[in-house]
Amino acid sequence: MRFRPRPRRDSSAILFVVPAVFAALLVLIVPLAMSAYYSITGWKILQPATRNKIVWLDNYALVLTDPAFWSSIKVTLIYTVAGVALESLAGLALALLFRQNFVGRGVLRTLMILPMVITPAVVGMFWKLLYDPNYGLYNFALTSIGLPAVPWLSSTWALTSVIIMDVWESSPFFMLVLLAGLQTEDKEAVEAARIDGASSWQVVYYLTLPHLVPYLAIAAAFRAIWSLSEFDKVYMLTLGGPGDATTTMSLYAFKVGFVGFDIGKISAVSWIIAVLTLVVTAPLVAYLLRGRGAGSGGLRR
Amino acid sequence: MADVQLKEIAKSFGTVEVIKGIDLEIGHGEFVVFVGPSGCGKSTLLRMIAGLEDISRGELRIDGRLCNDIAPRDRGIAMVFQSYALYPHMSVYDNVGFSLKLARVPREERDAKVRDAARILQMEHLLDRRPAQLSGGQRQRVAIGRAIVRHPKVFLFDEPLSNLDAALRVDMRMEIARLHQELGATMVYVTHDQVEAMTLADKIVVLDHGEVQQVGAPLELYHRPANLFVAGFIGSPKMNLLPVNVTGSRGRSIQIGSVDVMATPFDIGAAAAGAPKELVLGIRPHSLRVVAAGAAKIPAEVKLVEHLGNETVIKAQLASGAAVLAIVAGDAGLKPGEKVGLTFDRAEAHLFDAAGRRLLRSSETAGGRR
Numbered sequence: 001m002r003f004r005p006r007p008r009r010d011s012s013a014i015l016f017v018v019p020a021v022f023a024a025l026l027v028l029i030v031p032l033a034m035s036a037y038y039s040i041t042g043w044k045i046l047q048p049a050t051r052n053k054i055v056w057l058d059n060y061a062l063v064l065t066d067p068a069f070w071s072s073i074k075v076t077l078i079y080t081v082a083g084v085a086l087e088s089l090a091g092l093a094l095a096l097l098f099r100q101n102f103v104g105r106g107v108l109r110t111l112m113i114l115p116m117v118i119t120p121a122v123v124g125m126f127w128k129l130l131y132d133p134n135y136g137l138y139n140f141a142l143t144s145i146g147l148p149a150v151p152w153l154s155s156t157w158a159l160t161s162v163i164i165m166d167v168w169e170s171s172p173f174f175m176l177v178l179l180a181g182l183q184t185e186d187k188e189a190v191e192a193a194r195i196d197g198a199s200s201w202q203v204v205y206y207l208t209l210p211h212l213v214p215y216l217a218i219a220a221a222f223r224a225i226w227s228l229s230e231f232d233k234v235y236m237l238t239l240g241g242p243g244d245a246t247t248t249m250s251l252y253a254f255k256v257g258f259v260g261f262d263i264g265k266i267s268a269v270s271w272i273i274a275v276l277t278l279v280v281t282a283p284l285v286a287y288l289l290r291g292r293g294a295g296s297g298g299l300r301r
Numbered sequence: 302m303a304d305v306q307l308k309e310i311a312k313s314f315g316t317v318e319v320i321k322g323i324d325l326e327i328g329h330g331e332f333v334v335f336v337g338p339s340g341c342g343k344s345t346l347l348r349m350i351a352g353l354e355d356i357s358r359g360e361l362r363i364d365g366r367l368c369n370d371i372a373p374r375d376r377g378i379a380m381v382f383q384s385y386a387l388y389p390h391m392s393v394y395d396n397v398g399f400s401l402k403l404a405r406v407p408r409e410e411r412d413a414k415v416r417d418a419a420r421i422l423q424m425e426h427l428l429d430r431r432p433a434q435l436s437g438g439q440r441q442r443v444a445i446g447r448a449i450v451r452h453p454k455v456f457l458f459d460e461p462l463s464n465l466d467a468a469l470r471v472d473m474r475m476e477i478a479r480l481h482q483e484l485g486a487t488m489v490y491v492t493h494d495q496v497e498a499m500t501l502a503d504k505i506v507v508l509d510h511g512e513v514q515q516v517g518a519p520l521e522l523y524h525r526p527a528n529l530f531v532a533g534f535i536g537s538p539k540m541n542l543l544p545v546n547v548t549g550s551r552g553r554s555i556q557i558g559s560v561d562v563m564a565t566p567f568d569i570g571a572a573a574a575g576a577p578k579e580l581v582l583g584i585r586p587h588s589l590r591v592v593a594a595g596a597a598k599i600p601a602e603v604k605l606v607e608h609l610g611n612e613t614v615i616k617a618q619l620a621s622g623a624a625v626l627a628i629v630a631g632d633a634g635l636k637p638g639e640k641v642g643l644t645f646d647r648a649e650a651h652l653f654d655a656a657g658r659r660l661l662r663s664s665e666t667a668g669g670r671r
Contacts, residue, residue: 188386191353196400196447197374210390
């Protein structure tokens with residue numbers, strides 16, 4: 001019988017892949033599997049005996065019938081949709097502004113990026129000061145021009161206030177992505193449009209915006225994923241209150257897990273959040289993976 | 302159709318003047334080609350006519366109207382770019398009809414005009430496609446269609462064929478020539494390719510360092526280049542340029558010669574009296590003939606022979622070590638190392654002074670000089 005060695009390539013390839021597989025197992029697959037397991041147990045930290053008590057889908061049923069959970073989903077969706085929409089518009093306006101040449105552009109552009117690089121928890125504390133009903137800058141500004149003070153962190157205003165803070169923090173991200181997109185715009189096509197009779201606004205409407213669609217989609221996909229799991233700056237600003245007015249899904253999970261120490265339930269909440277995030281961002285991700293807009297001169301060009 | 306007048310037109314970027322006061326008249330229906338090496342300012346000049354670059358100084362008139370501060374869209378021009386500059390997310394139909402849509406032309410009229418332009422350019426079958434689905438040649442056709450549909454007074458072309466392969470370039474060149482005949486429009490065309498310039502132009506404007514070197518009909522530039530730059534730039538392969546000395550003068554004639562060139566008389570008219578001592582002799586490769594060694598004005602040794610079938614390119618070395626190119630019809634039957642003689646018809650040779658200006662022969666009028 002002839003000796004036929006297996007191709008060397010196979011064994012060495014496996015060797016190279018092993019560390020990455022190990023790392024993935026350690027930080028991704030094992031925790032995921034464990035959280036999936038805990039989600040079907042009734043484990044409460046204060047009751048060690050419950051650790052391996054299988055309750056099957058009871059946790060999911062508890063969460064899905066909890067009005068506070070549905071309230072957190074509503075808050076999260078409003079926060080995400082309103083935030084991403086406003087940030088897209090503000091980011092686009094800023095990108096179009098900073099594309100122009102004017103004195104001080106470099107300094108201003110750098111300043112615009114600052115909100116994005118500040119730690120979110122600090123952003124939350126900072127805005128708490130700005131929103132303070134008695135000493136805050138906003139109410140000072142409003143009352144000094146004769147307008148009534150706004151109860152920024154009351155149950156009617158709190159969610160709006162949180163969205164305003166998020167728009168302030170995240171619009172620069174859209175601006176950066178869209179500025180990068182504008183760099184790849186075909187300058188000669190813009191000149192051709194000017195010769196064809198397009199005004200500046202028509203150039204933006206007919207050429208620049210269609211060109212920026214894939215970039216907007218990328219930025220929106222990232223922001224939506226981050227917004228759906230928003231925690232830190234909202235926690236610092238409102239603690240999710242008043243009541244449940246600003247309790248996002250992550251804050252709800254936090255309250256369940258670290259106030260009630262109910263590991264089974266928090267694991268179930270986490271899985272529901274993960275599935276929901278996938279469902280909400282799926283259209284955007286599908287759009288990007290299909291390379292839509294790329295064929296029409298977008299990213300792939 | 303319109304005429305275009307440039308009066309003392311200049312353009313500066315900061316302190317650098319890239320267009321240095323150009324005067325030019327482009328007549329109704331004329332096909333004018335701006336030609337010159339990279340960085341000579343030809344594209345900048347075209348973009349100034351288009352309104353895409355500000356004019357620092359001077360006057361631009363299109364159809365008699367001062368256009369210095371008029372927006373590109375109101376100048377009555379259309380432009381075709383090197384990169385095609387199509388609108389990537391619009392169909393060919395929408396690309397061609399874009400200007401009409403902006404001008405609020407009624408839908409039926411717009412449709413008729415777009416289809417008419419498509420018919421002229423034989424691209425009716427492409428109307429539904431996106432630019433990304435077209436070849437380079439087809440894209441350039443769409444770009445030209447976009448220009449035609451506006452019925453501009455002046456067509457501007459900025460190196461429109463540079464992105465195409467050699468075969469397609471020849472086809473599109475003929476297409477543009479046909480279009481000019483069919484539309485009779487004024488066209489201004491920028492290229493660095495002298496073959497495009499020679500074949501398309503009614504009038505060529507040779508530019509270098511932001512200045513006009515010569516304006517004239519293609520053959521006029523070929524046969525009577527105003528200066529050394531034009532002599533070297535127009536014609537392929539380049540003109541052979543040999544330094545010579547003036548060894549004597551008599552009446553309207555001077556005698557030139559050098560270590561390479563045997564004493565040869567030249568009739569340069571009245572200029573003979575004050576002719577400078579050092580000149581440059583210019584002879585095109587096609588004007589050199591190969592004869593037996595010893596019987597020629599220029600003794601040479603063959604260094605390289607390239608057989609192209611219909612003609613032979615000979616690279617030869619002269620006594621001073623200088624190299625010249627000669628092109629002879631058919632197969633010259635020469636081998637490297639062979640001693641030959643080169644001769645030329647004095648009527649086809651040119652003399653340039655130290656400043657690079659061509660000396661006129663007494664038979665010539667002053668028309669060829671700028």
